Amino acid sequence: MNQENRIKKLNNFNLNINGNFILYYMNLTQREDFNYSLEFGIYLSNKYQKPLIVYFPITDYFKFSNLRYYQFIIEGIIKTKKAIEQRGIKFVIEKLDYPPYKKIIEKSEKCFSIILDKGYLKYQRKINEIIAQKSKTAVFEVENDVIVPIEMASSKQEPYAMTIRPKIYKNLNIFLKPIQKNEPKIKSINYDFEFNELNFNKPEEYLQILNIDKSVKPSKYFKGGEDEANKFLKIFIEQKIHKYKDLRSDPSLDYQSNLSPYLHFGQISPLKIVLEILKNYSINDPNVQSFFNELIIWRELARNFAYYNKNYNEYEGIPEWSKNTLEEHKKDKREYLYSLEEFENAKTHDKYWNAAQIEMVKTGKMHNYMRMYWCKKIIEWTKDPKEAFDIACYLNDKYELDGRDPNGYAGISWCFGSFDRPFKERKIFGKIRYMNEEGLKRKFDIDKYVEKINLLQY
Ligand SMILES: Cc1cc2nc3c(=O)[nH]c(=O)nc-3n(C[C@H](O)[C@H](O)[C@H](O)COP(=O)(O)OP(=O)(O)OC[C@H]3O[C@@H](n4cnc5c(N)ncnc54)[C@H](O)[C@@H]3O)c2cc1C
Numbered sequence: 001m002n003q004e005n006r007i008k009k010l011n012n013f014n015l016n017i018n019g020n021f022i023l024y025y026m027n028l029t030q031r032e033d034f035n036y037s038l039e040f041g042i043y044l045s046n047k048y049q050k051p052l053i054v055y056f057p058i059t060d061y062f063k064f065s066n067l068r069y070y071q072f073i074i075e076g077i078i079k080t081k082k083a084i085e086q087r088g089i090k091f092v093i094e095k096l097d098y099p100p101y102k103k104i105i106e107k108s109e110k111c112f113s114i115i116l117d118k119g120y121l122k123y124q125r126k127i128n129e130i131i132a133q134k135s136k137t138a139v140f141e142v143e144n145d146v147i148v149p150i151e152m153a154s155s156k157q158e159p160y161a162m163t164i165r166p167k168i169y170k171n172l173n174i175f176l177k178p179i180q181k182n183e184p185k186i187k188s189i190n191y192d193f194e195f196n197e198l199n200f201n202k203p204e205e206y207l208q209i210l211n212i213d214k215s216v217k218p219s220k221y222f223k224g225g226e227d228e229a230n231k232f233l234k235i236f237i238e239q240k241i242h243k244y245k246d247l248r249s250d251p252s253l254d255y256q257s258n259l260s261p262y263l264h265f266g267q268i269s270p271l272k273i274v275l276e277i278l279k280n281y282s283i284n285d286p287n288v289q290s291f292f293n294e295l296i297i298w299r300e301l302a303r304n305f306a307y308y309n310k311n312y313n314e315y316e317g318i319p320e321w322s323k324n325t326l327e328e329h330k331k332d333k334r335e336y337l338y339s340l341e342e343f344e345n346a347k348t349h350d351k352y353w354n355a356a357q358i359e360m361v362k363t364g365k366m367h368n369y370m371r372m373y374w375c376k377k378i379i380e381w382t383k384d385p386k387e388a389f390d391i392a393c394y395l396n397d398k399y400e401l402d403g404r405d406p407n408g409y410a411g412i413s414w415c416f417g418s419f420d421r422p423f424k425e426r427k428i429f430g431k432i433r434y435m436n437e438e439g440l441k442r443k444f445d446i447d448k449y450v451e452k453i454n455l456l457q458y
Contacts, residue, residue, distance in 0.1 A: 003179060005152060006036050006143040010116075010132035015048065019112030019137055021193055022052045025104055028117040028124070029144040030056075030076055031226050032083035034179045034269035037115050037142040042089070042182040050112040051188035054084055054091045055195070057100040058206065064397055064404060066213040068364055072401060074203040075224030076267045083226070088187030092195045095209055101131050108135035117266070118143040120150065120306040120406050122313075146300050147175050147271055150307050153300065157308035159319070160419055161293075164301050172296075178275060219364035220457050222261050222401055229262035233273060237280055245290035251356075251367040252448035257291070261365060261401035263299075270295060301419065302410035313409045315389040315416070322417025325430030326385040332427040336381045340391050343378065352440055353377050355453040357395075362458040364401035370449075375415035376435040380428055389416060 024041040032038065038054065045052040056077055058070075081091040096103055108114060108131075116128050118141045132139040143149045148171045158164040200206055222228070236257040247255035262268040273295060281288045311317030338348055346354040346361070356370035366374065375392045382388035392412045397403040414420060415432075422431035440446040 003036055003175065003177065005149055005174070007040060008118075008141050008143075010128065010139045010141050011135070013136065013138045015044075015113050016109075016111060016137035019050065020110050021188070021191075022048075022050050022113050022115065023104065023107065023111045024052065024054045024115040025100070025131070026054050026056045026080075026117065027100075027127075028119050029142075029266040029269075030073065030080055031267050031269065032080050032087075033226060034144075034272040036144050036179050037117050038084065038089075039179055039182050040140070040142055041115050042184045044113060044115075045188075046182060046185045048112060049186065051186045051191055052089055052184065053188060053191070053193050054081075054089060055104070056081070056091065056093050057096045057103060058093060058198075058210065059096045059098070059100060060210045060212050061097070061099055064213075065210070066216040066398070067207065068216045068218050068399070068401065070207060070210060070212055071203055071218040072222065072224035072261065072364075073265060074206045076226065076228075076265060077224075078201065078203065079225040079227060080267075085189055088184050088189050090188040090191055090193065092193065093198045093206075094195045095198060099127070101127050101134075104131050105134045108137050111135070111137045113138045113140065115139075116141045118145065120145075120303045121404075122310070144269065145266065146303055147274060147296055148172060148300065150300070150303055154304055158301060158304050161297050161301055164304060165297050168296060168300055175271065176274065176278070179269075179271070216399060217458060219362075219401060221363045222258075222365065224261075224265070224267065226262075226267050229259065229268035232258045232262065233268065233276060237277060241277065241281065241287050241291060244287045248290070248294075249369045250444050251370050252445045252452065256368060257295075258365065260405075260407070264402040264405045264407075270299065298410075299407060302406040305410045305413070305418070306406035312406070312413070313393060315386040317409075318389075318413050318416045318418050321422060322420075322430075322432050325422070325425070325432060326379075326416070329428050329430040330384065334381060334383065334428065337383060338381050340394070343391060344395060348377075348381065350377065350437065351450055352437060352446055355450045359453050359456065360395070360399045362453075362456045364399060366400065367449075369444075371411060372415060373435050373440065375412055376429075376433075379415065379432075385416065 022041050022044050024037055029035050029037055041052045084091045114135055114137060128141055148168050152171055153167045154164060240255050243255055247253050259268060277288060306312045309317050336349060346357040348354055356366055356374045360366040378392050379385060379388045396408045417432040420433055423433050425431050426434055
């Protein structure tokens with residue numbers, strides 16, 4: 001065992017010696033490799049001679065249950081199930097028509113202990129809290145989603161990347177170690193734990209039994225699974241990272257890693273990405289530093305934001321100075337005003353903005369630079385900044401494969417002034433940073449980006 005700092009016990013119950021099995025409720029960490037919740041489960045199983053079961057309930061109960069996300073999740077989970085079963089561990093997928101915590105609490109009397117993945121969003125934290133309060137056994141939470149555990153990095157909301165950076169770097173070496181794999185002594189694969197197990201092989205079979213929004217089509221550009229994530233990582237290390245610092249911002253090119261959908265669903269570990277890169281490059285390489293600044297600093301700042309700011313996904317969560325300046329300019333005349341429907345259907349006067357929206361709708365992933373432009377323009381073309389915030393969250397959460405993530409709420413909040421400084425005052429934006437079409441034209445071959453988007457399939 002290493003990385004024990006990732007584990008936290010959530011309640012006062014002891015391990016239930018009369019319990020029949022250890023239940024790992026897989027939620028955020030939908031992978032076999034670099035999964036510390038799984039390895040901790042195997043460790044407990046070996047130590048106390050109790051079989052381990054990995055439990056993955058699927059439910060159409062959640063907001064934004066749509067075909068795009070579910071196909072991606074199910075493509076991934078079928079492969080993860082196979083990889084975990086190859087290690088002799090039972091993996092149960094069960095369909096539930098209600099929130100999964102109810103079933104887990106119901107089963108808790110039979111559990112020796114329960115293991116949960118730690119999440120930072122309100123509903124993820126609530127689910128874990130309820131399970132910990134209502135279960136009749138020891139409940140542990142494991143932090144797999146970051147390099148440095150959030151509370152260890154900082155005990156408060158960090159206002160800027162520059163304030164969290166030294167706090168993360170101070171602890172980095174403790175965590176830059178591979179997750180040791182444990183060999184399970186008890187092969188639970190053929191045990192019957194009395195769940196209503198689904199044993200389909202194809203994603204379509206699972207999708208058929210779910211009542212989800214089918215209007216958002218699956219992406220033709222991103223397929224789910226650890227193997228797909230590993231392919232993107234390999235391409236990134238072999239062909240892109242050496243130019244990342246200079247070219248990552250150019251939307252007409254493709255120098256980002258494209259790993260965000262996989263990170264979002266936990267199909268790849270951020271720690272694994274870092275360690276794979278360090279096998280090939282020095283930590284002092286400027287491109288590596290630039291990439292780690294995004295993958296570690298900004299990504300973990302976003303998690304810090306979601307964890308310590310209860311309004312992280314609302315306009316109310318942005319800093320006072322930016323709220324004040326936006327409110328002061330609320331009455332400024334807008335040259336263009338669009339409804340949610342017009343935004344959603346990419347019906348603005350601006351071909352660059354429309355291209356960005358189309359990229360998101362068709363592929364499930366908009367280029368980072370265009371995300372900033374996209375959100376800034378929603379502020380400019382909406383009557384009220386609060387309404388603009390909600391429109392940006394709605395579209396981002398509905399279409400981006402990596403949406404509904406702390407990064408999305410932090411990214412949108414950044415466009416509204418969070419983590420940023422005041423700029424020269426101007427209309428509508430007040431003192432928050434402004435972006436315009438001229439900037440796109442000056443910095444990039446932006447018409448090439450539009451041409452690229454026109455060729456996308458859907
Ligand atoms: C308005 C707006 C909305 C955004 N919505 C999301 C979202 O819903 N989900 C999401 O994952 N990211 C979001 N981002 C952040 C960023 O645009 C994406 O993480 C990035 O484009 C994903 O592509 P990639 O994996 O190829 O990135 P790379 O450049 O290869 O970066 C690697 C990883 O670093 C992390 N990262 C990169 N940039 C940021 C950033 N600015 N903040 C936090 N983490 C970052 C991501 O996990 C990313 O996968 C948003 C940014 C803005 C401005």
